[in-house]
Amino acid sequence: MIFLRANRSIVTLALVCLGLAVSVEATTVVDTKLAADNKARGEGELIHGQPLDDLSYLRKATIDVVGRIPTFSEIEQYQNWPKAKRRGLLLDRLFKDKGLADRWTIFYADLLRIRSRAEGGNRLLAYIHNSIEKNRPWDEIARELIAASGSSGNTPSVGFLLADDSDPMTMAGATAQVFLGVRMACAQCHNHPFDKWRQKQFYELAGFFGKTKQVENRLSKKTYVTEGDEMNVLWPPERRKPKERFPVDPKFPFPVEEFSVKPDYLKRLEALRAGEALALTKHKESESLDALIDSSGGKKGLGIGVEPVALSVGKQSRDDIRKLDVKGDLYRKSELRRQLADHVTGPENRYFARNMVNRIWAELMGRGFYHPVDDYQGEVTHPQTVDFLCDEFIANGYDMNHLIRLIMETETYAKSTLGAEVELADRDNSRAAFASGTKRRMLSEVLYDSVVVAGHLQEYKWPKGANVRQVERRVRVALEPTPEEELELEIEPVSEGEKMKPNKPRANPYNLEEVISLDFDQLVKSELDRDLGEMKAMSDREIEAERMAEMARKKKSVQRRYTYETVMEKVDDNPKFSSSMRMSTPAAPTHFLRVFGQPSRDGLGEFREHTPSMRQALMMLNGKVTHEAARVGPYEPMHALLAGNKRNLAKAIELAYLEILTRKPSAEELVEARAVLGQAPVSGMADLRWALLNSHEFRYLP
């Protein structure tokens, strides 16, 4: 089944590549529908935001599609394109850029609450990244997330269930909230006084997960999601009378569209899918038992040094397991969850399309047609627009890139925000009507990567040895035990290796800005690497176990007495930084990314935090990345404009503004910058760039 789906998406990809460009009518229709909706809302004369100029559009679109600001050469390329075709050509380029998958993985990771530390978390992350790279249809991805069985080793989409221990109640709440934009989980405990959802309906939805089981395979130590025979969701809830409880009969609580005449968008979807199916008929689904066993228990991962032994054990057990019904035991597909996936992703289920349309719209516009985006209560602000976008989304086979591009090509997307000269109430009105833009802050990952790009920090910008300096380090020195201590407390004399042990290896005080990238390709390919990847992102339990072992080791060291000494060390402080988008996720709670709003993804209903804080300010004002990005290294193009015989300060200032803010400086700003550069242009430029990188204009999208 997996093979079949994968191939279908390749076909889809081919089709998409042929016709990615969104038809001109469709984008115009969105603007027209919005105007009509606003009229129907009784909006009088709205004050409209000015259309964004070309460079602002370049900045906004680049940030939204690939998650970073444009580089100088991208700006040049864009400006060399004919004015009338610029934006279209830009989008063509952006939608082919590898950065798209990185940036939109963040969107899905927030939506699906992907946690690297959860069972199968990194694997799920890599699966999503891969799916975006191939632009797989959203309904197809959602189906796999809901219906998957197996281990994350060979069915990575199962990570969605594994992360919540396949708990029926949690999964019911998640299904409604994540895929349909409806908060139903409150009904788990009670009939909500204002909501239309009854507790019974919630239990019936949970029933689709009621036969799902999680088992740990003794052989591979992997957890599998499989299907049992018994329905574990019982009605009525435990606390209620009568005491007798019965297995629920799973029912999908959401009303679906009914029509006497098949609407146009459905016909278009059917035609699209029929074309894909035709291309697939030659492909045969093949799933051999050996392949399944190999992928389930063959590779052990942890036995790196003792692989031959591990394999022989594997071989023996494999013979044992061959007698069992592997598919039946470990991989039993869930008929119930398949049915649920049908209900959820069916084109007649408007909730499914509307949820994604609203989420993408909110991601690109700063606000949705209903708010919060997981709390649809039967009303949207702009019904005609939503309907049109849903129809288009469905008709184009739930093509996410198509939907994103459709929105980005509208006039509405390219409207700027209103200035302070407009009354606040009018500004609010215009924003709510999408007559003007809403200021959005860069996502934390985008902010980090944009500083890295603006400061040319992906490569070394200094020669070796140019930044050597002395740093102080405090080290702990063990004191020899007194004879009494040796005797009574059994403290051993200080060994050679112990003599000058650092108190704690704290080589990098700025480790809250470090990133370590995951290799998504490897994560999808190899089980062994996946294991290593997951070991790096240890589970809480493992961390706890390690801590306990550490405590045991510590016992003696607590009794040993120490003194502290300060030593000087030489370091060449010439760092490089890579993209933060492929880190295991979410980052540590105090990491730059989390401080700027990356959610912990612990529970449903947790969104990205966009409010400013003092800690954010400190991390940008005094942080390592900003500091290094601001400094002008000799390997940067900027350097030649500031020192040497090609010196051109006006050009240098213009380059700084283009590289950081994607625009040229105003006359006033040029004068200001000249004064900042003063008599020491190289350090003055660092000051100017530092300020630009810290400015509101940098952090907030046009």
Next chain:
Amino acid sequence: MTRRRMLQATSASILGMPVAKLLAASGQAAATKAEHVILFWNGGGMSHVDTWDPKPGRPVQGEFSAIDTSADGVQISSIFPNLAKQMHHCALVRSIAGTNGAHGRATYELQTSYNMDPSLIHPGLGSIVVHEKNRLGDLPAFITINGQAAKSGYFGQSCSAYFIGEPGEKDPYLSFPTGITNARGNKRLDLLARMNARATGKTGVTDFKATDSAIKEAVSLMKSPALKVFDLDKEKPETLARYGDSDFGRGALLARKLVETGVRFVQVNRGGFDTHSNNFPAMENHALEMDPALASLVEDLAATGKLESTLVLVLSEFGRTPRINSNAGRDHHARCFSCLMAGGGVKGGQVIGASDKDAMEPADRPVKPSDIHATVCHALGIDHEKEVYTPQDRPMILVREGAEPVHELFA
């Protein structure tokens, strides 16, 4: 007082309860001695039998004995010999009846008083306190050491905790980067302020204004003389030794210095209590670090009189099974566990509630986890039933409905 509470109060008084008592219960007549809180958060679920609720003579007692303390008739585990000498300042609650046995859910409840809710994030105790009590001085009102505090939830980032990674180590973000002199750093800040003022003035964007004030706050912290409080190098070596040569010891010492400087809420985190196996050596190791630190903190606060206005609370998400498992460990036990309190108006030397003979269930005066939060609010003069609104205008009360302060603590 909310309208709903007033109605309840009125109807209850009809049933014969004195209004004064109801007012007291609703926080109106709260004891207002406490101005600061130091919360020691012990993550993983700390064994209650091996700490505050020993059961000498019972098989559940395990490897440690119970020792007498400076409080008459109060015994604690033998692994806390120094703290035992300070127990006349401390009160124990031995009958907390929790309901969540999983770390995540229990931690959430014990830190926020609420159960997890898919529709919103509740603020933790520290965020509640700093939402209700103004900041004193330049330092952040809420500081967490050696780990994270609960989220600020619907109160937003302004009520979230400021994080200190390693007490005693310099926080690089509190000063200009290496190589940037103060003069140059200040010039940079001036330039940035000019640029941002233009942008804020032109656009009037609310978030710009909020960023401006965050920067202002950050700069004033960077320049604050109060920052020297973070520097433990100037402490006498004897003081450092008394608190113990550990991050925890330094954390406790820093916590004391912080409340002395005016910080409202300090949380000191410690993990590693999930002792499913080898419980006893692990707990002994914990106590080696905790005992001198806690004892010195209480002793020092009492000596300066600061204990009067500082509530010290040692809390965990649940206790551990009195029954010892086959790995010489103890498993999760939420039904009955203990906490320690001192100062802030809490009368020392007493025990509130009791567990049964094997510390399995509360035998006397069960205390809900949310009662602990109500108690902290009560000590600080915060109405724990105050109605507040989330950014979505949803009405909430600070501490979960039904919570009652443990008034006997303050008798």
